[in-house]
Amino acid sequence: SQTIHQWPATLVQPVGSPLSLECTVEGTSNPNLYWYRQAAGRGLQLLFYSVGIGQISSEVPQNLSASRPQDRQFILSSKKLLLSDSGFYLCAWSVMQYGYTFGSGTRLTVV
């Protein structure tokens, strides 16, 4: 069966520190992968999506970047975090059929 792993579950980082969030998918090949952010009291904002290894599309210009070093691995990074980067980050995957499967999310608090 297909599963998606996302870690860590919670993270508290100081302003200016780097960030690395990882997402891996099991049980499927060549998935489309997505990073979303939900700021407090807000909806789901698409940050990045990838249709294959090394292929990254950015939806919103910001302080973050994404990489896909392997077919089923998606990484969200930042060199220097801002306070405004705080939020709930979600990884998701889809394959051909409509609909996404989401990971359990990472609560990032930048202090």
Place this chain on the structure above:
Amino acid sequence: DQQVKQNSPSLSVQEGRISILNCDYTNSMFDYFLWYKKYPAEGPTFLISISSIKDKNEDGRFTVFLNKSAKHLSLHIVPSQPGDSAVYFCAASGGNAGNMLTFGGGTRLMVKP
């Protein structure tokens, strides 16, 4: 430009009554619609979907209605239970977006016991 809108940020309903969550879209190319449910500090989970060739899809207590002419869909939960309290997102796909989903802003449902 928000292509999918949920105009009610919150909704409060008494246990046992019907909950109706609404969603409007502007892109006439959307042909598949989904509802996701999200608890705090968890990822959204798929709830129910509907294709544009249908106007109704039912799954237990959950029914989704699609009015293509009005570009409107709604999720009905009957009867509502306290465990249904969560944020509900509608999403749409199709047309140039392919199977990429466009999400609404979410509606927080509170079911009071």
